[in-house]
Amino acid sequence: MFLLACRKVFQTIFVLLIVSVASFSLLKLAPGDPVEIMLGNEYSAEAHASLVAELGLDRPLAEQYLTWLGHFVTGDWGTSFIARADIFTYAVVEALPVTLTLAASALGLAIVVGVPLGVLSAVRKDTVWDAGAAVFALTGTAFPSFFLGILLIWIFGAKLGLFPVMGFVPPWEDFWGGVYHMILPAFTLSTYFMAMIVRLTRATLVEVLEQPYIAAARARGEPGWRVIWIHGLRNVAMPLVTILGLQLGALLQGAVLTETVFSLPGTGQMITSAVLGREYGVVQAGVMMTATLFVVVNLIVDLAYPFLDPRLKPT
Amino acid sequence: MTAVLSPAPTDQQPAADTADPLLEVCGLTLHRGTRKIIDDVSLSLGRGETLALVGESGAGKTTIAVALMGLLRRHEARIEGSARFDDMPDLLALREREWTRLRGRRLAMVFQDASAALNPCFTVGSQLMSVLRRKLGLSRAAARTRAIALLDDVGINDAAARLSAYPHELSGGMQQRVMVAIALSCNPELLFADEPTSALDVTIQAQIMRLILDQTRARGASCIFVLHDLALASQSCDRIVVLYAGQVMETGPSETVLTRPLHPYTKLLKFCVLEIGTRELTPPAGGVPSFDAMPQGCRFSTRCPNALPRCASDKPPLLQVEGRMLACWNPQ
Amino acid sequence: MAVTTPTIDIAEKQPPRRAGLLRRRPFFTLALLVTLGFLLCAVFAPWIAPYDPTFQDIEWMMTPPGAQHWLGTDSYGQDILSRIIFGARYAISIGVFSVTIGAVGGLVIGMAAGLTGGIVEWLLMRLIDSILALPSLILAVAFIAILGQGVDKVILAVGIAMIGPFSRTVRADVLQVRVQLFVEAAGLMGIPRLRIIWRHILPNVIYPLAVQVTIRISEAILVSSALSFLGIGVTPPPPDWGLMIAEGRGFVSFAAWMSGMPGAALALLLIALSIVGDGIREEFDPKLKSGA
Numbered sequence: 001m002f003l004l005a006c007r008k009v010f011q012t013i014f015v016l017l018i019v020s021v022a023s024f025s026l027l028k029l030a031p032g033d034p035v036e037i038m039l040g041n042e043y044s045a046e047a048h049a050s051l052v053a054e055l056g057l058d059r060p061l062a063e064q065y066l067t068w069l070g071h072f073v074t075g076d077w078g079t080s081f082i083a084r085a086d087i088f089t090y091a092v093v094e095a096l097p098v099t100l101t102l103a104a105s106a107l108g109l110a111i112v113v114g115v116p117l118g119v120l121s122a123v124r125k126d127t128v129w130d131a132g133a134a135v136f137a138l139t140g141t142a143f144p145s146f147f148l149g150i151l152l153i154w155i156f157g158a159k160l161g162l163f164p165v166m167g168f169v170p171p172w173e174d175f176w177g178g179v180y181h182m183i184l185p186a187f188t189l190s191t192y193f194m195a196m197i198v199r200l201t202r203a204t205l206v207e208v209l210e211q212p213y214i215a216a217a218r219a220r221g222e223p224g225w226r227v228i229w230i231h232g233l234r235n236v237a238m239p240l241v242t243i244l245g246l247q248l249g250a251l252l253q254g255a256v257l258t259e260t261v262f263s264l265p266g267t268g269q270m271i272t273s274a275v276l277g278r279e280y281g282v283v284q285a286g287v288m289m290t291a292t293l294f295v296v297v298n299l300i301v302d303l304a305y306p307f308l309d310p311r312l313k314p315t
Numbered sequence: 316m317t318a319v320l321s322p323a324p325t326d327q328q329p330a331a332d333t334a335d336p337l338l339e340v341c342g343l344t345l346h347r348g349t350r351k352i353i354d355d356v357s358l359s360l361g362r363g364e365t366l367a368l369v370g371e372s373g374a375g376k377t378t379i380a381v382a383l384m385g386l387l388r389r390h391e392a393r394i395e396g397s398a399r400f401d402d403m404p405d406l407l408a409l410r411e412r413e414w415t416r417l418r419g420r421r422l423a424m425v426f427q428d429a430s431a432a433l434n435p436c437f438t439v440g441s442q443l444m445s446v447l448r449r450k451l452g453l454s455r456a457a458a459r460t461r462a463i464a465l466l467d468d469v470g471i472n473d474a475a476a477r478l479s480a481y482p483h484e485l486s487g488g489m490q491q492r493v494m495v496a497i498a499l500s501c502n503p504e505l506l507f508a509d510e511p512t513s514a515l516d517v518t519i520q521a522q523i524m525r526l527i528l529d530q531t532r533a534r535g536a537s538c539i540f541v542l543h544d545l546a547l548a549s550q551s552c553d554r555i556v557v558l559y560a561g562q563v564m565e566t567g568p569s570e571t572v573l574t575r576p577l578h579p580y581t582k583l584l585k586f587c588v589l590e591i592g593t594r595e596l597t598p599p600a601g602g603v604p605s606f607d608a609m610p611q612g613c614r615f616s617t618r619c620p621n622a623l624p625r626c627a628s629d630k631p632p633l634l635q636v637e638g639r640m641l642a643c644w645n646p647q
Numbered sequence: 648m649a650v651t652t653p654t655i656d657i658a659e660k661q662p663p664r665r666a667g668l669l670r671r672r673p674f675f676t677l678a679l680l681v682t683l684g685f686l687l688c689a690v691f692a693p694w695i696a697p698y699d700p701t702f703q704d705i706e707w708m709m710t711p712p713g714a715q716h717w718l719g720t721d722s723y724g725q726d727i728l729s730r731i732i733f734g735a736r737y738a739i740s741i742g743v744f745s746v747t748i749g750a751v752g753g754l755v756i757g758m759a760a761g762l763t764g765g766i767v768e769w770l771l772m773r774l775i776d777s778i779l780a781l782p783s784l785i786l787a788v789a790f791i792a793i794l795g796q797g798v799d800k801v802i803l804a805v806g807i808a809m810i811g812p813f814s815r816t817v818r819a820d821v822l823q824v825r826v827q828l829f830v831e832a833a834g835l836m837g838i839p840r841l842r843i844i845w846r847h848i849l850p851n852v853i854y855p856l857a858v859q860v861t862i863r864i865s866e867a868i869l870v871s872s873a874l875s876f877l878g879i880g881v882t883p884p885p886p887d888w889g890l891m892i893a894e895g896r897g898f899v900s901f902a903a904w905m906s907g908m909p910g911a912a913l914a915l916l917l918i919a920l921s922i923v924g925d926g927i928r929e930e931f932d933p934k935l936k937s938g939a
Contacts, residue, residue: 011773011776014773015773015776015777015780016777016780018773018774018776018777019777019780019781022777026789026792026793029793030792030793031793031795138918138921138922138925139918141921142865142914142917142918142920142921143914143917143918144869144872144873144910144913144914144917146873146876146889146892147892147906147910147913147914150892150896150899150906150910151907151910153899154899154900154903154906154907157899157900158899158900158903211431212426212428212431212432213431213432213433213434213435215386215426215432216424216426216432216433216434216494217434218386218418219384219386219418219419219423219424219426220418220419220423220446220497220498221415221416221417221418221419221420221446221449221450222415222419222445222449223415224411224415231434231437234434234436234437235434235435235436249779249781249782249783250782252782252785253782253783253784253785256784256785256877257784257873257876257877260876260877261896271785271788272788272877272878272879274792275788275791275792275879276878276879280792283788283789283792286785287781287785287789290781290782290785291777291780291781294780294781294782295776295780
C-alpha cells in the first residue's frame with residue numbers, strides 16, 4: 001500500500017518536471033526579446049549585452065532551466081510589470097484564492113443540488129421528474145458557460161437587480177458579502193457539473209438499486225429512505241469521485257471563463273491579461289501553478305480510492 | 316391405477332395439516348403485464364415446520380417467496396389472493412411502512428448469492444449490528460455482544476475479529492453464514508431461504524443446510540426453502556410444494572409426496588433424479604411453453620404422458636388424495 | 648436472482664436495424680437536422696445571409712430585432728443574423744480542423760504508447776499525463792501566447808490541446824485490442840508486426856476514435872469560442888460567435904440581443920452536437936453494443 005503510494009508520488013513529480021520543461025520552453029519560444037522590452041528606451045548594444053550577461057541569458061539552456069527551476073521551487077517567480085508586484089504574491093496569494101473559492105463553491109453547489117436531483121430521478125424513474133432531469137442533464141453539459149453567465153447577468157443583474165454582477169469579496173473578510181457576490185458566478189460554473197452529477201447519480205443509482213444487497217437490505221426491514229440514501233448512495237460515491245476527479249480540468253477551465261464574465265480577479269484573469277500584455281513570466285507562472293494544483297489533487301483523489309471502495313484495498 | 320378423488324372441505328382451501336397454521340396462502344396469483352406468472356397458488360405452513368418450494372427454474376418459486384416478503388414493487392406485478400400470517404389477516408394487503416416493521420423482525424430472508432447480498436462497502440459487523448440496533452433497539456455495546464454471539468452460533472470462528480471484516484474478505488461459506496446470522500438475529504417466526512446453497516461448493520452445501528435447519532429449529536421458527544434439488548428437499552423439509560410454470564401440481568408431507576408421488580410431473584421428477592443418478596433436477600423432455608402458448612388449464616398438459624383433452628382447457632382443482640393435495644384429472 | 652422473477656423469455660426482438668434509427672430517436676433526428684442546418688449556413692453563407700456581415704450601417708446601429716434586421720444589429724450597425732450565419736463557418740471549420748489535428752496527433756502518440764513497452768511506454772505515459780495536466784482551454788491559451796492570435800493560430804492551438812484526451816483513449820483501445828486472441832494468433836503465425844498493426848489493430852482503434860471525434864467537435868467549438876470571448880482567439884472583424892458575445896457584453900442591459908443571439912446560436916449548435924454525439928456513441932460504440 002505504502003509502496004504504491006510512493007510510486008504514484010514519484011510519477012506525479014516526474015509529470016510536473018515535464019510540465020516545468022514545457023513551461024520553461026514557453027518562455028523561450030515566446031516571440032519578442034524580453035531584454036529589449038525591459039530596456040525600453042534605454043536600449044543600446046552594450047546595455048543589451050550587459051543585461052543579458054547579468055540575467056544569465058547567455059548561459060547554456062540546460063543551466064538556465066535548472067536555475068529557473070531552482071527559483072521556481074523556492075518561490076522566486078520574478079516580477080510582473082503590469083501588476084507591479086512580484087509574481088508569486090500576485091499568483092498564489094491574490095489570484096489563486098479567488099479561483100479556489102469559486103471552484104469550491106461551484107463544486108459544492110453542484111453536489112448539494114445535483115445528488116438529490118439524481119436520486120429523485122432514479123427513484124422516480126420514467127416519470128416527469130426523470131424526464132425533466134434528463135433534459136437538464138443534457139443541456140447543462142453542452143451549454144456554453146460564459147454565455148450562461150451573461151444570461152444570468154442579464155436576468156438577475158440587469159432585469160431583476162437581485163445580485164451583484166461583478167467583483168469579488170473575500171468570504172474570509174466579509175462572509176455574507178462574499179456569498180452575495182459569489183452566488184451568480186458559482187451557479188454559472190456549477191451548472192455543467194450539476195448536470196453531470198445528476199446524470200451520473202441517476203445512472204449509477206438505478207444500477208445499484210437492482211443489486212441483491214439492496215433487496216437484502218429491504219428484506220431486513222430497513223426503511224426505504226435508508227436503503228436509498230445510505231446503502232445505495234454509498235456505492236455511488238466511488239464512481240462520482242472518479243468522474244469528478246477527471247473533471248477537475250474542466251472545473252479550472254470553467255473557472256477561468258467565469259472569472260472573466262464576472263470580473264473576478266482570479267487566475268483566469270491573470271493569465272488572460274498576461275497573454276494580451278505579453279507578460280510571459282506571468283503566463284508561465286499561471287501554467288505551472290494550474291498544472292501543479294491539478295496533478296496534486298488528482299494524486300490525492302487517486303490515493304483516496306481504497307477508502308471509498310473497500311474492495312480496492314490491497315490485502 | 317386410478318386414484319380415488321375426494322373433494323377437500325372447500326375447493327379453494329388447502330388442507331391445514333396443522334391445526335393452527337403460521338402461514339396460509341390462498342389463491343396467490345401474480346400478473347406481470349399480460350402474463351400470469353403465478354396461477355392460483357395455495358399453501359399452508361405450520362409453526363415450527365419446514366416447507367420446500369420445488370420446481371424447475373422459471374417455475375415461480377422465488378417469485379412466490381419474494382411476493383410473500385412484500386419485496387415486489389407495485390409497478391412490477393399485480394398480485395391477487397391472500398396470505399394470512401399468524402394474527403395478520405393478509406400480508407399482501409400491507410402497506411410499505413407496515414412491511415418495514417415486519418421484515419427483519421418477524422419475517423426474514425436468506426438469499427442465494429451471499430456475496431452479492433451483502434453490501435460491499437460496509438463491514439459484516441456494521442450490517443449485522445445495524446439490524447440489531449434498529450429492530451431490537453439495542454445499545455451499541457449490547458448489539459456488539461449479541462452480534463458476536465450470533466456469529467458464534469452460525470459457526471464462525473474468531474467472531475469478534477470477523478465483525479470488522481468486509482464481505483469480500485470472507486469465503487463463500489462464511490458469507491452465507493453471516494447472512495443466516497443476520498436473518499435470524501431478531502428471532503423471526505418465518506424464514507425464507509432462497510436456494511441458500513446453490514452458489515456454494517458441494518462440500519459446504521450440507522453444512523449450511525444443516526445450519527439453517529438447526530438454527531430455525533432451535534428458535535422455534537418455520538422455514539420455507541426454495542429449492543430445485545429434490546433430494547435435498549426430501550431430506551430437510553417436512554412439507555413440499557411441487558410447482559410447475561406457476562401452478563401447484565402436488566403438495567403435502569414430503570415423505571408422502573416423494574415416496575408415493577401421484578402427479579405425473581412429480582413422478583417424472585423423481586424418475587429423472589433416480590434414473591440419472593445425479594442429485595440435480597433435470598427437466599423432463601420438452602420445454603415449458605412460452606407465455607403466449609400457455610394452456611388455460613393445467614400447464615403441464617403439453618408434456619404430460621397422461622394428458623386428457625380436458626386437461627388443457629380445464630384447470631384441475633387441488634383436491635385431497637391419499638394424504639396429500641393433488642391437482643390432476645388423470646393421475647394414474 | 649433474488650428479487651426479480653426469472654421469467655420465461657419469449658424470443659427477444661431483434662436488435663433494431665440502423666435504418667429505423669431516425670424514426671426511433673426523435674430527438675436525435677431533430678438534433679441532426681439542426682446540425683445540418685448550421686452546416687448549410689456555413690457552406691452557403693454568402694447566398695443565405697441577407698446582408699454583408701461586415702457592412703457597417705451607421706443609421707441602423709443597435710436596433711432591436713425587427714422586420715429589416717431579423718435579429719437586430721450591433722454597435723457598428725452590422726446585421727446580426729448575417730454575422731451569425733457567417734460565424735457558423737468559423738465555428739464549424741475551426742471545430743473540424745482542430746479536432747482533426749487532435750485526432751491525428753492523438754492517434755500517433757496513443758498508438759506509440761500502447762504498442763511499446765518498458766521505459767518508452769512509461770515515458771510516453773508521463774508525457775500524456777503532462778499534456779493532460781492542463782485543461783484544454785489553458786493549454787490553448789499557452790499556445791496562443793507563443794503563436795499569436797488569429798483563426799489559423801486558434802485552430803493550431805486548440806488542435807494541439809486536444810491531442811491529450813485523444814491519445815489517452817487511443818492508447819486504451821490499443822491496449823484492449825492488443826490482448827485479444829486474434830492478435831496473439833496473428834503474431835504466432837509469423838505475420839510481421841507492422842502488418843498486424845495495420846490490418847488488425849488499426850481498424851479496431853479507428854472506429855471508436857471516429858466516435859470520439861464526433862463527440863469532441865463540440866468541445867473544440869466551445870474552446871475556440873471561449874478563446875475569442877476572452878479576446879485572445881480570433882481577432883475582429885471576422886464574425887466569430889465568441890467575439891460577438893464579448894462585444895455585446897457591455898450592452899447587456901439595454902441591447903441584450905447583441906450577446907443573446909450569437910449566444911443562443913452557439914448554445915443551440917452545442918446542444919445539437921451533444922445529442923448527435925450521444926446518439927452516435929450509443930449506436931456505434933463497439934464497447935457499448937455487442938453488435939456492430
